[in-house]
Structures are given as C-alpha cells and as structure tokens.
Amino acid sequence: MKLALAQLNPTVGDLAGNSQQILKAANTAASQGARLLLTPELSLCGYPPRDLLLNPSFVESMATTLGKLAEDLPPSLAVLVGTVEKNPKAQMSGGKHLFNSIALLERGKVQQIFHKRLLPTYDVFDEKRYFEPGLESNSLTLDGVRVGVTICEDLWNDEEFWGKRNYQVNPIADLVQQGVDLLVNLSASPYSAGKQQIRESMLRHSARRYQQPILYVNQVGGNDDLIFDGSSIAFNRAGEKVCLLPAFETNLAIVEFDEAVPDLLPAKVAAMPTSLDEEIWSALVLGVRDYTHKCGFQKVVIGLSGGIDSSLVAAIATAALGAENVLGVLMPSPYSSEHSIIDAQALVDNLGIISHTLSIKELMQGYDQTLAPLFTNTEPGIAEENIQSRIRGNLLMAISNKFGYLLLSTGNKSEMAVGYCTLYGDMNGGLAVIADVPKTRVYSLCKWLNSRTDKKVKNVQDSTQQEIIPANILSKPPSAELKPGQVDQDSLPSYDILDDILQRLIHDHQGAAQIIAAGHEPEVVKKVLKMVARAEFKRRQAPPGLKITDRAFGTGWRMPIASKW
Known part of the structure; x- marks a missing residue:
C-alpha cells in the first residue's frame, strides 16, 4: 500500500484556499497510486487558529468545507485531514466545545473522526483553552492494513526517551498494544533551531522500541510569529530513516508499506541544511x-x-x-x-x-x-x-x-x-x-x-x-x-558576554547565582538582569518577531510589566 505525505503551507482561516491545497495534493497522490494521503494537523484551517475557534460561524464553515472536500476527492484515495469537531457533551460535562481532530475522508464522505489526546499548554501552545482531550485510541483499517492515528503531541510522551511522562497516557503505547500495523502522526510542530534532530531521535526511538514503522507529516510555512519547517519523515520498524521531505518548502512524497514484511520500503531522503546558520x-x-x-x-x-x-x-x-x-x-x-x-x-x-x-x-x-x-x-x-x-x-x-x-x-x-x-x-x-x-x-x-x-x-x-x-x-x-x-x-557588556548571560537566563532558566558561578562578573550579571526586567514594557509594544529559538519574546513569553522581581 502506498501512502502519501503532503507537506502543506496553509494560511490560517483560508478554508477555501487550504481545501484547494489538500485537493491538489490528493490528485497528485492519486495519480502516483497512493491509497492514503496524510496532511498536517488542522490542515483545513491552518495552525494555530487561536481565537478564531471561538467564532461559531468559523467552526461551522469548516464543517461545510470539509464535507465539500470529501465530495471532490479522487475516489481511489482515502485522505486524513486536520480539522475541528464539536464536543456534543460539552454543555453537560462542562468541557471544552471542540476537539482537535483528524477526519478520514473516503468515497465522498467523512468516514471517521479521531481526536487528539494530549493537549500542550507550554511555550506557544494553549490548546486547553479551546479543546477537549480525546479519550480513545485512534485507528483505521484500510485494505486490511490497520493504521494507528496520532496528532502531534500524542507522539511526544515516551517516558523512556524523555526520562519522564508529561501526561498520564502514552497514545503510541496504547496503539501498539491494540496491534496496529503502522503509526502515522499528523503535526503542526513549530520550528526552533536544531529541533529536527530531537524529532528524529524521538521518532527513531519509538520505532525501535515498539518495532513499528512511523510516518510523520508536518506543516510548513510561516503563520504570524511561528515558522513551521516541514521536515516530514518516515522510519521503518528498525528505526531507519526511509523518507525525508525537504525543510522549509511544500512537497509531497510517496512511501510504500509492504504488508508481507510488514514494513516501510526505502523512499526519497532529501538533503538537510548543512549548518545551523x-x-x-x-x-x-x-x-x-x-x-x-x-x-x-x-x-x-x-x-x-x-x-x-x-x-x-x-x-x-x-x-x-x-x-x-x-x-x-x-x-x-x-x-x-x-x-x-x-x-x-x-x-x-x-x-x-x-x-x-x-x-x-x-x-x-x-x-x-x-x-x-x-x-x-x-x-x-x-x-x-x-x-x-x-x-x-x-x-x-x-x-x-x-x-x-x-x-x-x-x-x-x-x-x-x-x-x-x-x-x-x-x-x-x-x-x-x-x-x-x-x-x-x-x-x-x-x-x-x-x-x-x-x-x-x-x-x-x-x-x-x-x-x-x-x-x-x-x-x-x-x-x-x-x-x-x-x-x-x-x-x-561585549556581545559574547551578554549573549551567554541571556542564554542562561532566558533559555536555561538560571538565576543570578548560577550565572555568576559560571564565571560572569556579579555586577555585570545584576546589571543585565535589571535591564531585562525593565525592558518588558518595551517588548510588549514591539511588532511580532519571527521565532527561531525554544524561547522567544513572543506568544510564549508571558512576563509581567509591573513587577518587583
């Protein structure tokens, strides 16, 4: 069975334009013999939609657009599309009104809906503001192949890899216990410098640990302050990289799953940037x-x-x-x-x-x-x-x-x-x-x-x-x-000194004592920390800045202006 990874660049809120991107990718995938197309998390509305999700007409338009897209897709192809789904039990349970979901579109209809189980609330993420977590494992069966479906954060809770669990459940482990043949992950994972190496290490670890092939498709493009690098990738059950899409550009690749093995066969592996610069x-x-x-x-x-x-x-x-x-x-x-x-x-x-x-x-x-x-x-x-x-x-x-x-x-x-x-x-x-x-x-x-x-x-x-x-x-x-x-x-201070102090303060969360212990002059450290605190009112009035590190002065930075600390 051939699976297609569509590395798309959606515009937040452009339901018609994003739907056309998915349809174009679907037609290309179908022409190359693909049976299942994977698109990124929330590919229909773009990520992150933020408070657009609080607008009922936006949510309803998404459902209408999804239904129309299902009708227009090639009949030979099944497609996983990122969307939102209403929570029918929200009023009764007091939960959030929406799920972050994946829709399986096939034969002109929405055949299944899967909900994201792990909702991140750190750095630039605030998904618990909008979404209710899914409670069930997600899988589909296509031509006799059982596919485990996960959404972005669902993949990021392997206690062996991280040395701890950030959530009570591990969706990957649950799917493996249910006997799926392969795992797919539909993501909108923002870029930060060096992050792809962490992703690859994590995916490789999971593939080897569970002896499961994994296909990971990521959004690409810039939306406000966030940049998404794509770098969609697939690993076979031995943890070998069998496919990699180019970073920072839209692309589509076909990966074949051989049921007889059962495993992913080698496909095209794109060259990655040769340096951090x-x-x-x-x-x-x-x-x-x-x-x-x-x-x-x-x-x-x-x-x-x-x-x-x-x-x-x-x-x-x-x-x-x-x-x-x-x-x-x-x-x-x-x-x-x-x-x-x-x-x-x-x-x-x-x-x-x-x-x-x-x-x-x-x-x-x-x-x-x-x-x-x-x-x-x-x-x-x-x-x-x-x-x-x-x-x-x-x-x-x-x-x-x-x-x-x-x-x-x-x-x-x-x-x-x-x-x-x-x-x-x-x-x-x-x-x-x-x-x-x-x-x-x-x-x-x-x-x-x-x-x-x-x-x-x-x-x-x-x-x-x-x-x-x-x-x-x-x-x-x-x-x-x-x-x-x-x-x-x-x-x-000289910029090499200043930047090291700022790295320790902002990214490593070190206090003055730790920074001084690292070899910096006490008076310099105290001066810099005071300047950082006093400049908060300026940063609050700055234009949005492109995020390329794990901690930027943007969506994920929430410091008070009036503070004595």
Missing part, C-alpha cells in the same frame, strides 16, 4: 515571505544604517521577496559616520535593491528649536538621542503608509532583551525579522552568507560575487551613532 537563514527567509504575503503585502521598506542588523534584514528580505520588492532608506544624521553611509550604499549595490536617502539634519534642528523652551538649562542626553531614532521611525512609517509597504524592524534579540532600542523609533514596524536572533548569531549568519557563492542559497542578483555583507560592516564596532564616538559597548 543555513537552517536559521532558511527559516527567516520563509518567515518573512509568508508573513508579508499572507498579510497582503508585496513590498517592504527597511531603514539602512550601515550596521550589521539592518544589513542582515535587508539580505533576508531580498532572498524572500526579490530585490525589486525591497526599499532601503538611508537616513544619515550629523553623527552618522562617512563609512556608515558608504557601507549602506555598498550593501544596496550588492543586493541590487532600491534605495533612497533622506537626511534628518534639518528635522533634528526643528525638534531642538521646538523643545528649547522646555529643555533649557538641561544637558543633552538620552532624550535627544532617541529623537533621532523617532524621526527615522516616523519617516519609515510615512513611506509605509504612502506606498503600502510593510516596514521591517531590524532589532536583534540581544537588544530586545535589555531594551537597547527605542520605542516609536527603531522598534517601529510590522514585523521584527531578527528579534529572536542574538547579536552573536547575527554575525555568524552574515559570515556564513558571505561564505556561500551559490545563487540558490543566497538568492541575490550576482551568483559569482563573494561578498554580500560588506566587510567593513562585519569588522567595525557596532554603534547606534546617536552621538559622537558612540559604540554599543559604552552601555552594554
């Missing part, structure tokens, strides 16, 4: 492309300072959208160094993007004159410095409003963590592209980008040029250039 780059490019297009934009605008952050964002946007759809705006002040202007222009030339220069000197003078009566007898300081950033932010927003371009903000995670950014200035924007990328990783990505010469990876105009990010941008000390001679390290 390439993986993160691909994720960010996909995230920018999908956020821009799914929000209805075609072009973006970026403020170019001649610094490394805006250079990386411009390179990502160029790869995502094409040079003709990226506008870089240079906004020099009297404090901008000549090399910064030269570096920004060199970047524009390397990428082939459109650019425009707007001097802010006269605008700064206008602010000084207007504020002079109030600011008299005070020393120039942070307020005057921030005015420069806010002038630039206003100009960029004016361009965005005038021409309908999406403004991309350029602040990195290190800056966002400690508040080294200006509200209503450089924080302006519709998407914070590298808000989950630490400064040290920004440098690493730029160096990786310059080391690549193949056009497919960089997607820039000249595939033969060696340098994308000008060398001087990589070598000069980072600076906001808001006053003469200013560098970031006037206010911050």
Whole structure:
C-alpha cells in the first residue's frame, strides 16, 4: 500500500484556499497510486487558529468545507485531514466545545473522526483553552492494513526517551498494544533551531522500541510569529530513516508499506541544511515571505544604517521577496559616520535593491528649536538621542503608509532583551525579522552568507560575487551613532558576554547565582538582569518577531510589566 505525505503551507482561516491545497495534493497522490494521503494537523484551517475557534460561524464553515472536500476527492484515495469537531457533551460535562481532530475522508464522505489526546499548554501552545482531550485510541483499517492515528503531541510522551511522562497516557503505547500495523502522526510542530534532530531521535526511538514503522507529516510555512519547517519523515520498524521531505518548502512524497514484511520500503531522503546558520537563514527567509504575503503585502521598506542588523534584514528580505520588492532608506544624521553611509550604499549595490536617502539634519534642528523652551538649562542626553531614532521611525512609517509597504524592524534579540532600542523609533514596524536572533548569531549568519557563492542559497542578483555583507560592516564596532564616538559597548557588556548571560537566563532558566558561578562578573550579571526586567514594557509594544529559538519574546513569553522581581 502506498501512502502519501503532503507537506502543506496553509494560511490560517483560508478554508477555501487550504481545501484547494489538500485537493491538489490528493490528485497528485492519486495519480502516483497512493491509497492514503496524510496532511498536517488542522490542515483545513491552518495552525494555530487561536481565537478564531471561538467564532461559531468559523467552526461551522469548516464543517461545510470539509464535507465539500470529501465530495471532490479522487475516489481511489482515502485522505486524513486536520480539522475541528464539536464536543456534543460539552454543555453537560462542562468541557471544552471542540476537539482537535483528524477526519478520514473516503468515497465522498467523512468516514471517521479521531481526536487528539494530549493537549500542550507550554511555550506557544494553549490548546486547553479551546479543546477537549480525546479519550480513545485512534485507528483505521484500510485494505486490511490497520493504521494507528496520532496528532502531534500524542507522539511526544515516551517516558523512556524523555526520562519522564508529561501526561498520564502514552497514545503510541496504547496503539501498539491494540496491534496496529503502522503509526502515522499528523503535526503542526513549530520550528526552533536544531529541533529536527530531537524529532528524529524521538521518532527513531519509538520505532525501535515498539518495532513499528512511523510516518510523520508536518506543516510548513510561516503563520504570524511561528515558522513551521516541514521536515516530514518516515522510519521503518528498525528505526531507519526511509523518507525525508525537504525543510522549509511544500512537497509531497510517496512511501510504500509492504504488508508481507510488514514494513516501510526505502523512499526519497532529501538533503538537510548543512549548518545551523543555513537552517536559521532558511527559516527567516520563509518567515518573512509568508508573513508579508499572507498579510497582503508585496513590498517592504527597511531603514539602512550601515550596521550589521539592518544589513542582515535587508539580505533576508531580498532572498524572500526579490530585490525589486525591497526599499532601503538611508537616513544619515550629523553623527552618522562617512563609512556608515558608504557601507549602506555598498550593501544596496550588492543586493541590487532600491534605495533612497533622506537626511534628518534639518528635522533634528526643528525638534531642538521646538523643545528649547522646555529643555533649557538641561544637558543633552538620552532624550535627544532617541529623537533621532523617532524621526527615522516616523519617516519609515510615512513611506509605509504612502506606498503600502510593510516596514521591517531590524532589532536583534540581544537588544530586545535589555531594551537597547527605542520605542516609536527603531522598534517601529510590522514585523521584527531578527528579534529572536542574538547579536552573536547575527554575525555568524552574515559570515556564513558571505561564505556561500551559490545563487540558490543566497538568492541575490550576482551568483559569482563573494561578498554580500560588506566587510567593513562585519569588522567595525557596532554603534547606534546617536552621538559622537558612540559604540554599543559604552552601555552594554561585549556581545559574547551578554549573549551567554541571556542564554542562561532566558533559555536555561538560571538565576543570578548560577550565572555568576559560571564565571560572569556579579555586577555585570545584576546589571543585565535589571535591564531585562525593565525592558518588558518595551517588548510588549514591539511588532511580532519571527521565532527561531525554544524561547522567544513572543506568544510564549508571558512576563509581567509591573513587577518587583
């Protein structure tokens, strides 16, 4: 029996468009002789639908669309589609009104419905807000083959692999006890750097432990701050990888199950990114492309300072959208160094993007004159410095409003963590592209980008040029250039020290004592922790940022603003 894995890129709420994606995949799968097609979790509505699920008309439209899709599918094919199902016992039991479900569509009808048993409520997940957990094991029989059906988190509770159980039940173990022939898992598993290695290890362990072939299909694409990498995969009962779909792109693959063995036969195994930098780059490019297009934009605008952050964002946007759809705006002040202007222009030339220069000197003078009566007898300081950033932010927003371009903000995670950014200035924007990328990783990505010469990876105009990010941008000390001679390290520890402290605090959940014990200066640690806490009000007002780590300043970050801790 041939099974097809459809790695789809749904848009949240686009029931008609998502249904057409499934139908197209079904027609392709049927033409290749597939008997069963697997699509991702909630493939009909896209993941995560969030509070759209609280709208009864949305839920009813989903049921109508599902029924129409069943009628349109090829008659030779059975299809597993991610959807939601009403809970008929909700009123009586006090439970949630919906299940996170999989529908088996065959012969023009919905033949069976399966409910997700394990509902995650950590990090970006809040499924218990919407769903009731399923209580029964899920399986179907197709042409004599018994298929165990699981949904995303159902696969993530193997106590042998994790060393503990996060939930009382293990849906995989239950299905194996019932004697299924193979296991399928339909997922919408968000990307974070290095996560695929964990997935593969977990799937391999389960396949070997239970002597069961496993097929795992994952959503791909960007939805708001979340990026989904796809990387759908299949393991035979010995835990050998027999199929892998490419990361960060839609795809479809056929895997054959030989009933006589019974096991999965080898199929196509795609090449994976060869480094973490390439993986993160691909994720960010996909995230920018999908956020821009799914929000209805075609072009973006970026403020170019001649610094490394805006250079990386411009390179990502160029790869995502094409040079003709990226506008870089240079906004020099009297404090901008000549090399910064030269570096920004060199970047524009390397990428082939459109650019425009707007001097802010006269605008700064206008602010000084207007504020002079109030600011008299005070020393120039942070307020005057921030005015420069806010002038630039206003100009960029004016361009965005005038021409309908999406403004991309350029602040990195290190800056966002400690508040080294200006509200209503450089924080302006519709998407914070590298808000989950630490400064040290920004440098690493730029160096990786310059080391690549193949056009497919960089997607820039000249595939033969060696340098994308000008060398001087990589070598000069980072600076906001808001006053003469200013560098970031006037206010911050060196970025290698800062990023290690932030890694321990944010990702490893270490306290001050542990971070100091790791070798950091006590005063530096105390200063950084205080800056992180004080900057919470800024982060709450920041644009959504693409998530590429296991803990980002976004959906999964829920810190109080008014706090004494």
